[in-house]
Amino acid sequence: MIVNYLITALRAFKQQKQHFLLNVIGLSVGLAAAILVALFAKNELSFDQHQPNADRVYRVAQDYSRLGLSTIPIYNYTRGTQALDFSQVEDVFALKMVEFTREAEVDVKHNNQGFKLNNLYAATANIEDFIAMDVLAGNIKEAMSTPNSLALSESEALRIFGTVNVVGETLNHAKGSYTVKAVFADLPDNTHFGFQALVYAEHISENLFQSSHYVYLKLTAGTDISALEKQLTEQAFTGDFKGKMFVELHPLLDLHLTAKSPFEMKAGGTKQVVTICVGLSILLVLIASFNFINMTVAQSTKRAKEVGVRKALGASKTQLVSQFLSESVLVAVLSMVLACVLVELVMPSFNSLVDRELVLNYVSSFGAGIAIVAIAVGVLAGLYPAFFISSFSAKRVLSGDLQRGSTAIWVRKSLLTFQASLAIGLIIGSATLLQQLSHLQNLPLGYQTAQRLVISEVPVGEVFTQQPSAVVNKLLAIEGVQHLGVIDTQLTRSINNTLRPTWPNGEESGGITPVVGTSFEVVKSLGLELLAGRDFSREFAGDWANRVDGITYVGTIVTETVAKQAGFTNVADILGKSIKDIGRNVDMRVIGVVADVKIGNAQNANTDIMFLLGFNYLNPTSEVVLTVNPQNVLSIRQQAAEILAQHANVFEPKINLLSDSYKAVLKGDERISQVVLIFTGLAVFLTCLGTFGLASFSAARRQKEVAVRKVLGASRISIVNILAKEFLVLVGVSIAIAYPVTYLLVGDWLANFNDRIDQAVWVYGIAAVVVAGITWVTVASLAFKAASTRPSLILRYE
Incomplete structure (x- = not known):
C-alpha cells in the first residue's frame, strides 16, 4: 500500500511539475529560515544554563533612575556579604573589575616581551560554586586566596607562554610579579561571563559607596524576589539616598538577553532579536504552508477525474486522504532535505550576521526536531487539500458537473490576504528600522567623531x-x-x-x-x-x-x-x-x-x-x-603603541577611531535591521511565489472567458486588468489589516529610544504600492500570455 502511494505520488509530481517545484521551493526556503533561526534561538536561550544552581542565582544591580541615571550591575562586595544576614541568601560570590579600575596591573612582561592580560578580573575563592569551570592545571581556589597569584585561560596561556603547562611560571609587572597558580579551559560562548584571566585581590572595602564588583547571590528555592529586593534596599540605602536608590536582583539565566548596561563583561543578545527572528521564521513557514494549501486546492480541478475514477473503482475516502497526505509529506521531506542543504550553504554568512558560531548537529534532538517539524508541516499543510479533493463526488466529476466550492475559494482568498498583509507589514517595519538606524547614526552628538x-x-x-x-x-x-x-x-x-x-x-x-x-x-x-x-x-x-x-x-x-x-x-x-x-x-x-x-x-x-x-x-x-590626519592613522597607531610600551609600561593598548566606536554602539540595532530586511525579502519572495502559482491556475481556468472577450473586441490590457482585479482587491483588504497592526508594533519598538523618528506616512504608501505593484506584475505576466493566445485554439472544440 505504501509503495503504491509512493509510486502514485511520484507520478503526480511528474505530471504537475510546476505545482511540485513551486511547493518544494517555497517550503524549502521557509524551512531553511526556520532551522537557522531556531538554532540561533536555542543558542541564545542556553546562556548560563550549565552553571551550578543557575535557576537560584541572581546578580545584584543598583537602580539610579530616580537620580537621572540608569541601572548598573556594579555593587559593593562588602554590602553584598551583608545580604547573608537574610535567611533567603545561601552564598555570595563576586568578580572585581580590576582591569577597568586598575587595582591590579594588567600590563605584564615575559621574556622581556610585553603583554596585556585580557579581560582581567579578581574573583572570590568560591568561584567554582557559581561558575562551571574546567580546570586544566593547578587550583583556582588557591589562586584566588593567595596574594600575587594568577589564573589564566587556556587561550591566554598559549598566547603568552605558548603552552598550557605554566603553573609556577611568573609574569613581571611594574609593581612586582604574578605567579600562575592555575589554568582553566576557555569559557564557552554561551555564558555572560567574559573573563580570560583571574588575579587575587582584596575584596573588602570600608567605603560602602565604592562599587567595583559584580555580586551574585545564591538564594533558597521559592524566595520572594521582590520582598528580598526591598530588604536589601532598606539595608543598603539610608539617609539622603533613601527612596532615591534601589537594589534590584536580576536572574542569572536572563542576563544575556536583558542586561543592557555598558558595564557588562561582554556584549549580550536582545530579546527583540530573538523574538523577531523566531516570529519571522514562523511566518515564513506559515506563508510557505499557505502557498502549498492554496496551490493544491487550486490544482484540485486537474485531479478531479482521477478522484472520480478511484472512487468508481472502490477507493474509500480514507484511502484518498492517505494518498494526498502522503504526497504532501513527501513534498515536505524533500523540502526538508533541500532546506538542510541551503542551511549549510548560508550558515557562515548567518553566523557573521548574528555574531555567533552556530553548528547544526543532525544526529541530535535538534536534528530529530527538524524531521518532526517537516513531517508535521507536510501533514498540517496537506490536511485541508486532502479532505477537499477526496470529497469530490464521483458521479458529478465523471459527468463533467464540477463546480468550485465556496469554502475552497474563501480559504484561498483568506490565505492570500494574510500573506499580503505580512508582506506589507514587514516592508513597513524594515523601512522604519533603516530610517531609525540612519537617524541614530546622524544624531548631533555634540562632539566630533571624525579625525x-x-x-x-x-x-x-x-x-x-x-x-x-x-x-x-x-x-x-x-x-x-x-x-x-x-x-x-x-x-x-x-x-x-x-x-x-x-x-x-x-x-x-x-x-x-x-x-x-x-x-x-x-x-x-x-x-x-x-x-x-x-x-x-x-x-x-x-x-x-x-x-x-x-x-x-x-x-x-x-x-x-x-x-x-x-x-x-x-x-x-x-x-x-x-x-x-x-x-x-x-x-x-x-x-x-x-x-x-x-x-x-x-x-x-x-x-x-x-x-x-x-x-x-x-x-x-x-x-x-x-x-x-586621517592619512596617518595607521602609523599613528603603531607609534603610539610603541611610546606607551616604552615610557608607560602599557602594552597592546586599545586604540580606535571615535567614529568606529560610535558605530559599534549601534551594532545591535543594525543587526536587527539586517535580519528584518532579509526575512522581509524572503516573505515577499514567497508571497510572489504563491501569487504566481494561483495566478497561473486562475489564468488557465478562465481561458475560455479570455478567448470570448478577445472575440468581442477586448484589448490585451483590459483583459489583464480584469484578471488582476481579483488579486488587487485582496491586496486592498490586506492593506486595511496590515496598517493598524504594523503601526502599533513599530511604535512599540521605537518607544525604546530616547531619540526616535516619527512613523512616516509615505512608508506605508510605498509598502502598499510595492505589494500591489508586484502582485499586478506577477498576475499580468501570466494574464498577458493568456490574452495573447489565439481564441481559435481555445474555442475550437466548443
Missing part, C-alpha cells in the same frame, strides 16, 4: 597631569597628530562619576549630575560647540582642580541643559557663578557653556554634563583623544 583617535584606559598618572607629561609630549610629536586632549570617560560607554549640585541660587538639585574630568582645551579636543564663555586654557591655570582647606576648587564647562536646570534661560548668565557639591566639598566655577553632548549609548545617553578641569575622582585610567 578623533582614542587611546583607551591609559593610567591617569601618565597623561592626566597639569603640565604635559613625557608621554603626552611624545604623542604630540608624532607626525599627523594635530591636537591631544585627555578625559576620564569613554564617550560611547557611560559616565563614571557624578556630583549632587547645589545651584548658584542655593537650590539643591533633585538628582545627580554626570561629570567628566578633562585636561586643557576640551572644547577643541572634542570639537564641542561653545555657546558662551571660553575653553579651558593654560592661560588660566587656576581653573585646574585644587584642594584648599578641604574644599576642591575647579573650573567647569557645563552643557546647555545644565545651565537651564540651574535656572538660567540665557545660558551666558551662568558664567562666573559657582555650583557646589556640599557632600564632597567641591566648588565649581562656570567658565563656559557648550551645546548638549550625548555621552553613552544610543538608547540611554546623558546630556546634562559638567566638564571639570583636572578633576579625577577615583578613576585610575583616562582616555587620550588625538585629533589626527
Whole structure:
C-alpha cells in the first residue's frame, strides 16, 4: 500500500511539475529560515544554563533612575556579604573589575616581551560554586586566596607562554610579579561571563559607596524576589539616598538577553532579536504552508477525474486522504532535505550576521526536531487539500458537473490576504528600522567623531597631569597628530562619576549630575560647540582642580541643559557663578557653556554634563583623544603603541577611531535591521511565489472567458486588468489589516529610544504600492500570455 502511494505520488509530481517545484521551493526556503533561526534561538536561550544552581542565582544591580541615571550591575562586595544576614541568601560570590579600575596591573612582561592580560578580573575563592569551570592545571581556589597569584585561560596561556603547562611560571609587572597558580579551559560562548584571566585581590572595602564588583547571590528555592529586593534596599540605602536608590536582583539565566548596561563583561543578545527572528521564521513557514494549501486546492480541478475514477473503482475516502497526505509529506521531506542543504550553504554568512558560531548537529534532538517539524508541516499543510479533493463526488466529476466550492475559494482568498498583509507589514517595519538606524547614526552628538583617535584606559598618572607629561609630549610629536586632549570617560560607554549640585541660587538639585574630568582645551579636543564663555586654557591655570582647606576648587564647562536646570534661560548668565557639591566639598566655577553632548549609548545617553578641569575622582585610567590626519592613522597607531610600551609600561593598548566606536554602539540595532530586511525579502519572495502559482491556475481556468472577450473586441490590457482585479482587491483588504497592526508594533519598538523618528506616512504608501505593484506584475505576466493566445485554439472544440 505504501509503495503504491509512493509510486502514485511520484507520478503526480511528474505530471504537475510546476505545482511540485513551486511547493518544494517555497517550503524549502521557509524551512531553511526556520532551522537557522531556531538554532540561533536555542543558542541564545542556553546562556548560563550549565552553571551550578543557575535557576537560584541572581546578580545584584543598583537602580539610579530616580537620580537621572540608569541601572548598573556594579555593587559593593562588602554590602553584598551583608545580604547573608537574610535567611533567603545561601552564598555570595563576586568578580572585581580590576582591569577597568586598575587595582591590579594588567600590563605584564615575559621574556622581556610585553603583554596585556585580557579581560582581567579578581574573583572570590568560591568561584567554582557559581561558575562551571574546567580546570586544566593547578587550583583556582588557591589562586584566588593567595596574594600575587594568577589564573589564566587556556587561550591566554598559549598566547603568552605558548603552552598550557605554566603553573609556577611568573609574569613581571611594574609593581612586582604574578605567579600562575592555575589554568582553566576557555569559557564557552554561551555564558555572560567574559573573563580570560583571574588575579587575587582584596575584596573588602570600608567605603560602602565604592562599587567595583559584580555580586551574585545564591538564594533558597521559592524566595520572594521582590520582598528580598526591598530588604536589601532598606539595608543598603539610608539617609539622603533613601527612596532615591534601589537594589534590584536580576536572574542569572536572563542576563544575556536583558542586561543592557555598558558595564557588562561582554556584549549580550536582545530579546527583540530573538523574538523577531523566531516570529519571522514562523511566518515564513506559515506563508510557505499557505502557498502549498492554496496551490493544491487550486490544482484540485486537474485531479478531479482521477478522484472520480478511484472512487468508481472502490477507493474509500480514507484511502484518498492517505494518498494526498502522503504526497504532501513527501513534498515536505524533500523540502526538508533541500532546506538542510541551503542551511549549510548560508550558515557562515548567518553566523557573521548574528555574531555567533552556530553548528547544526543532525544526529541530535535538534536534528530529530527538524524531521518532526517537516513531517508535521507536510501533514498540517496537506490536511485541508486532502479532505477537499477526496470529497469530490464521483458521479458529478465523471459527468463533467464540477463546480468550485465556496469554502475552497474563501480559504484561498483568506490565505492570500494574510500573506499580503505580512508582506506589507514587514516592508513597513524594515523601512522604519533603516530610517531609525540612519537617524541614530546622524544624531548631533555634540562632539566630533571624525579625525578623533582614542587611546583607551591609559593610567591617569601618565597623561592626566597639569603640565604635559613625557608621554603626552611624545604623542604630540608624532607626525599627523594635530591636537591631544585627555578625559576620564569613554564617550560611547557611560559616565563614571557624578556630583549632587547645589545651584548658584542655593537650590539643591533633585538628582545627580554626570561629570567628566578633562585636561586643557576640551572644547577643541572634542570639537564641542561653545555657546558662551571660553575653553579651558593654560592661560588660566587656576581653573585646574585644587584642594584648599578641604574644599576642591575647579573650573567647569557645563552643557546647555545644565545651565537651564540651574535656572538660567540665557545660558551666558551662568558664567562666573559657582555650583557646589556640599557632600564632597567641591566648588565649581562656570567658565563656559557648550551645546548638549550625548555621552553613552544610543538608547540611554546623558546630556546634562559638567566638564571639570583636572578633576579625577577615583578613576585610575583616562582616555587620550588625538585629533589626527586621517592619512596617518595607521602609523599613528603603531607609534603610539610603541611610546606607551616604552615610557608607560602599557602594552597592546586599545586604540580606535571615535567614529568606529560610535558605530559599534549601534551594532545591535543594525543587526536587527539586517535580519528584518532579509526575512522581509524572503516573505515577499514567497508571497510572489504563491501569487504566481494561483495566478497561473486562475489564468488557465478562465481561458475560455479570455478567448470570448478577445472575440468581442477586448484589448490585451483590459483583459489583464480584469484578471488582476481579483488579486488587487485582496491586496486592498490586506492593506486595511496590515496598517493598524504594523503601526502599533513599530511604535512599540521605537518607544525604546530616547531619540526616535516619527512613523512616516509615505512608508506605508510605498509598502502598499510595492505589494500591489508586484502582485499586478506577477498576475499580468501570466494574464498577458493568456490574452495573447489565439481564441481559435481555445474555442475550437466548443
